[in-house]
Amino acid sequence: MLQNTYNKYKTSKHWEKYRKQRNLVTKLKRKSINTYFIERCVGGCKNKSFWPTVKPFLTNKGTIVKKDTILFENETLINDQAQVCDIFNDFFVNVAKDIGQNSISFDDNHPSLNSIRQNKKHEVELSFNPVSDSFISKQIDKLSSKKATGHDGISAKLLKYSKPSVIKPITAMVNLSFESSIFPDSLKIAQVAPVHKKNSTLDKGNYRPVSILPIMSKIFERSINTQLTEFFDNHFNPYLSAFRSGYGCQSTLLKIIEDWKKSLDDNKFVAAILMDLSKAFDCLPHDLMLLKLGCYGVSEQALGLIKDYLSNRKQCVKLGSHASNLKAIYKGVPQGSILGPVLFNIFINDIFSFVNKCDLYNYADDNTLSYSDSNVENLVQNLESDSQSLIQWFSDNHMQANPDKFQAIALGKKSKDHNLTFNVNGSNIPCDDDVKLLGVTIDFRLKFDIHISNICKKASRQLNVLKRIGKHLCKLGKLNIYYSFILSNFNYCPLTWHFCGETHTKKIEKI
Numbered sequence: 001m002l003q004n005t006y007n008k009y010k011t012s013k014h015w016e017k018y019r020k021q022r023n024l025v026t027k028l029k030r031k032s033i034n035t036y037f038i039e040r041c042v043g044g045c046k047n048k049s050f051w052p053t054v055k056p057f058l059t060n061k062g063t064i065v066k067k068d069t070i071l072f073e074n075e076t077l078i079n080d081q082a083q084v085c086d087i088f089n090d091f092f093v094n095v096a097k098d099i100g101q102n103s104i105s106f107d108d109n110h111p112s113l114n115s116i117r118q119n120k121k122h123e124v125e126l127s128f129n130p131v132s133d134s135f136i137s138k139q140i141d142k143l144s145s146k147k148a149t150g151h152d153g154i155s156a157k158l159l160k161y162s163k164p165s166v167i168k169p170i171t172a173m174v175n176l177s178f179e180s181s182i183f184p185d186s187l188k189i190a191q192v193a194p195v196h197k198k199n200s201t202l203d204k205g206n207y208r209p210v211s212i213l214p215i216m217s218k219i220f221e222r223s224i225n226t227q228l229t230e231f232f233d234n235h236f237n238p239y240l241s242a243f244r245s246g247y248g249c250q251s252t253l254l255k256i257i258e259d260w261k262k263s264l265d266d267n268k269f270v271a272a273i274l275m276d277l278s279k280a281f282d283c284l285p286h287d288l289m290l291l292k293l294g295c296y297g298v299s300e301q302a303l304g305l306i307k308d309y310l311s312n313r314k315q316c317v318k319l320g321s322h323a324s325n326l327k328a329i330y331k332g333v334p335q336g337s338i339l340g341p342v343l344f345n346i347f348i349n350d351i352f353s354f355v356n357k358c359d360l361y362n363y364a365d366d367n368t369l370s371y372s373d374s375n376v377e378n379l380v381q382n383l384e385s386d387s388q389s390l391i392q393w394f395s396d397n398h399m400q401a402n403p404d405k406f407q408a409i410a411l412g413k414k415s416k417d418h419n420l421t422f423n424v425n426g427s428n429i430p431c432d433d434d435v436k437l438l439g440v441t442i443d444f445r446l447k448f449d450i451h452i453s454n455i456c457k458k459a460s461r462q463l464n465v466l467k468r469i470g471k472h473l474c475k476l477g478k479l480n481i482y483y484s485f486i487l488s489n490f491n492y493c494p495l496t497w498h499f500c501g502e503t504h505t506k507k508i509e510k511i
Helices: 002-009 012-041 050-058 081-094 111-119 133-142 156-161 163-180 215-232 249-265 286-296 300-310 339-354 376-396 412-416 449-472 475-490 502-510
Strands: 071-073 076-078 189-196 207-212 269-275 313-319 327-329 359-363 366-373 407-411 421-424 427-432 434-437 440-443
Touching: 002 012, 012 050, 012 449, 050 449, 050 475, 071 081, 076 081, 081 189, 081 207, 081 313, 081 327, 111 286, 111 339, 111 376, 133 156, 133 163, 133 215, 156 163, 156 215, 163 215, 163 300, 207 313, 215 300, 215 339, 249 269, 249 359, 249 366, 249 407, 249 440, 269 376, 269 412, 269 421, 286 300, 286 339, 339 359, 339 376, 366 376, 376 421, 407 412, 407 434, 440 449, 449 475, 449 502
Parallel strands: 189 313, 407 427
Antiparallel strands: 071 076, 189 207, 269 366, 269 407, 313 327, 359 366, 421 427, 434 440
């Protein structure tokens, strides 16, 4: 009002009134902002409200916003949360329904089963042994109190507090489950949380289903997982990198990059095809999964328990206080479970036997096929041939590859000069100047200029945020933000790209 009055009369008296009131409001605003941060951020990350307060300023990844989910379905915007839950649940249950419908049937002559029998190194049989009270005690201690509670309402904190009283009954239940080969039905019910991945939030296809299972289910699954992992460590291929202790994105990338460098040093042509799969975890057929387990040497008793674990599973989608009806799941492994990752690894492990000439690097559902040769025609021929073999493997195993979304890259100036294009399953895949693999952007010269530039831009933006809000934070709070967000950009797979040039090194050090 005072500003409008001054603009109307333009006198020194009105200006002075407006100036004093403006300065007072600015002072109150700054004081309020400072109080807001001090109340919520004192003590750094030890304060429970620290991360919810500062995180939205730094990233939108994993930020929980208290608002309704809206979907665009049948040319209509739907914001009724109960209806949204039903749409999500129907989509997640049926998303992989049509994948693998026209593939070959499962019998003893299935290519994957024959391959497992031929390449099996150990004849030892796996039977689940009874667990001890001390093992169950350790599993309860490992539970995170921050994890969401399942449909039964039993929280991890409650289980930890009542540990002395519940250890023996839980041990008895787990061992009875092993003996009878029955996994409790009440532990198979999942509440699914739709987690947005990318692009439009209105499209249900841009969400990933994360299963929130009962806390007790995690103890049962870990009892199985420990023995299953120990047995299959002797069977897993060395290039199978996901969900394994001592393996990770960095070890996978490092192996790929070092192999490429060696081939380039030998003056060879080098190229790779990056494969794309649709809904890999959701489309695994249970029947074939069990047949593969049997071929590896899993006993009837253990096989019966895993079969019961996979069968009669149900899920509902929950958003706030709204939940959909329960629906049965007929294929796939639940994302968010303990056993899901190891079962996926077991299922895909035999894929390496179907690659003839090329090198295959696997990380979960990311498969990279690479080959080097002194003759460029041999390079193209072998990559196309092995790509076709893998597409056939995906089809036989009821998984769906998308050749239209495959990427290719030719390494080194020598390979790049030939403008290579690969024809895979009727789709032409031209070589790109750079590709993104496991979160790292790789350029054809292996200089990593683009990747370093991207992480520097991201870190700079976060540094600017820290500069703006840092004056309201204590030193400990600023250090927490630095280590958690800014430094973490440079700590992701650094062995892959750390040998960059002087210019980029100075840029990184400056940030």
